[in-house]
Amino acid sequence: MPISTQNQILPPGVIYHELSRPNSNWVAAFAEMGVADVHEGMSIDTVMLPEIRPILTGAHMAGPALTVLCAAGDALMVHRALGLSRPGDVIVVSTDQPTLSAMWGNLLTTSAHARGLAGAVVDGPVRDTPSIRTTRFPVWARCVSPRRSTRKGPGCINIPIWCGGVLVHPGDLIVADDDGVVVVPAGQIEDILDKARERGQREIDMLPHLAKGATPYEILGMEKALKAAGIPEILGKYSD
Numbered sequence: 022m023p024i025s026t027q028n029q030i031l032p033p034g035v036i037y038h039e040l041s042r043p044n045s046n047w048v049a050a051f052a053e054m055g056v057a058d059v060h061e062g063m064s065i066d067t068v069m070l071p072e073i074r075p076i077l078t079g080a081h082m083a084g085p086a087l088t089v090l091c092a093a094g095d096a097l098m099v100h101r102a103l104g105l106s107r108p109g110d111v112i113v114v115s116t117d118q119p120t121l122s123a124m125w126g127n128l129l130t131t132s133a134h135a136r137g138l139a140g141a142v143v144d145g146p147v148r149d150t151p152s153i154r155t156t157r158f159p160v161w162a163r164c165v166s167p168r169r170s171t172r173k174g175p176g177c178i179n180i181p182i183w184c185g186g187v188l189v190h191p192g193d194l195i196v197a198d199d200d201g202v203v204v205v206p207a208g209q210i211e212d213i214l215d216k217a218r219e220r221g222q223r224e225i226d227m228l229p230h231l232a233k234g235a236t237p238y239e240i241l242g243m244e245k246a247l248k249a250a251g252i253p254e255i256l257g258k259y260s261d
Contacts, residue, residue, distance in 0.1 A: 027183040028090050028117045030175050034098070037179035038105055040191035042085040043210050048109065048194065051210075052083040054217055056200045058224075062217030063209075069185025069202040073142065073161050076150050080159035081198040084111040084139030085207075088184075088191050090177040091115070094122035098176030099129060105178065108137030111195040115144040115184040122170040123148035125160060134158040142195060142202055144184040161202050 051059065060068055089102045093116045102112055112133065114124050125141060127149035133141060140159030146166035147153070153160050163185075179191040187204045189195075194205035205213050227240055237243070247254075 028115055030090060030092060030117050030177060032175040034090070034175040034177040035180065036098075036101065036105075036177065037191070040085065040087060040179050041207065042107070042110075042192055043194055043207060045109070047210050047214055048083055048085070050214055050218075051194060051196050051205070052081070054083075054196065054221060055081075056196055056198050056203045058221040059196050059203050059205065059213065059217045061220045062213050062215075063203075063205070065206075067187050067204040067206070069142070069161075069187050069204070071201060072163050073144065073185040073202050074163075075197070075199055076147065076153045076160045076162055076165070077157060078199060080140070080157070082111060082140035082159040083194065083196045084109045086111055086113045086189050086191060086193045086195050086204070088179055088182045088189055089114045090117065090180060090182045091124060092173075092175055093118035093120035094170050095173055095176065096122075096124050096129075096170040097172040097174045098178055099124060100172065102178045103129060103132055103136070106133070106136060106138055109139050111139050111197075112141045113182065113184050113189050113195060114141065115182045120145055120170075121166050122146065122168045123166050124170060125162065127152040130156055130158050130160070140195075140197065142184060142197065159197065161197050 087106055087110045089098050091098045124145045125143045125147040130152045134156045143162040146164050147162040148167050181190045189204050192207045194210055196203050
């Protein structure tokens with residue numbers, strides 16, 4: 022069952038205009054990192070489900086989450102949230118029930134691109150994918166569907182929501198690339214940044230050795246793990 026069913030709206034909902042945004046230097050630093058490095062720098066698993074995939078291949082984004090909880094099939098809150106957004110924000114959209122109606126489309130893409138948003142993550146369908154690719158606006162979504170949505174409500178803006186299997190708070194840092202989407206909790210951004218940098222540098226330092234034919238098994242000393250697991254190595258070949 023899609024994780025969006027964990028979301029609940031008490032009609033008519035609520036809209037908070039403000040959110041705490043992280044230091045812009047931190048955001049810029051994460052924008053240079055891959056999702057895998059960020060994930061490796063964390064002690065918790067906040068990678069969204071693999072069903073949340075990029076519409077625009079090769080895109081990368083990092084920015085604070087402006088969270089949007091919609092009634093299934095109704096995009097009124099997404100349109101309102103766009104008007105509350107600032108350059109660099111990532112609009113994160115989920116619904117209270119699964120839906121086949123598109124929760125993001127050409128109108129939102131065009132406006133979000135013009136307003137300088139970093140991107141959008143939609144735990145649900147999106148449509149007008151040629152517009153997303155033409156404008157090169159980064160969007161990650163659960164699926165694609167041409168079906169229309171309504172604009173009546175209810176819904177909420179800037180409250181904690183479940184998106185892609187992860188609880189996202191307003192102001193959490195969203196980092197996404199072709200590998201997927203990871204959520205960096207606002208209170209841990211600086212610590213995770215340092216650890217992710219260390220992890221990324223270790224890989225960079227390994228690359229010259231790997232390019233000469235060395236293996237990760239050798240460089241990282243994985244023989245210790247093999248011995249600890251008690252797996253025998255036999256010089257000969259297998260025979261019945």
